[in-house]
Amino acid sequence: MGEDGMTQGHAYLRTHTLSAEHLLLDLAEAAVELHGIEAGDEDRHGVTLIKQGGLSVVMTHLAPAATLTEHAARGAATVQVLEGRVRVALDDEEFEAREGYLVAFDSGVRHSVTAIDDSTLLLTLGGG
Template identity: 40%
Template sequence: MSTRPHPESERPLHGPLQSFDLEQEVARLRAEKAWRDGKRNAITLRKGEGMNVVLLVMKAGDRLEEHAAPGPFSLSVREGRVRFATGEETVEAGPGVLLTCDTGVRHTVEALDDAVCLLTVAG
């Protein structure tokens, strides 16, 4: 998963106020070669000042292997469905569901349908 600013954008990764049209950003991600030829694509919308925000699109069947975030995080499912699993619990989440985890919780994420998620990591 890339955490780059969009290649056609010179926008800063942080600032006193940022605004994003998520539908437009999702359309842009889905138009890129990384999405067409692969299973996922992502863009970092904000990075720094203690908060990172990543927009992630995943194709059905894609899986983020077990990993842990460097800080507490939230995963908001905007479209599709995902299976989110920790060592102790598994949750299937769809649009409108917000998942949160403490720092260091090892987890996997699997797209059950084509999915759009907004990930926010504090720390």
């Protein structure tokens, strides 16, 4: 399963445009659709909302204790908490981000994100 809508990814891609001269997205509607996608045994799943040039925007749902394992993005990245609470760990720091928080990372900064509660995140990834 990937971050393109998981098992229903092909249906999602048939009905959603990921790249255009401009896009207007309703994040509340996207969250409802994300919650409606069958995650199976997975503790996280997501859909790509935008993939254009070096920019990707992915909405991801994490069940409690689910983790985006330690990694470093090739470009600048942000994690916006739309619902829930998450723990963000860096090499020498750890903090909590909750609904309404936005965390930004420079290119190459190693980090992990673990859900404290059921959480919905908006991940923005810039090309490196």
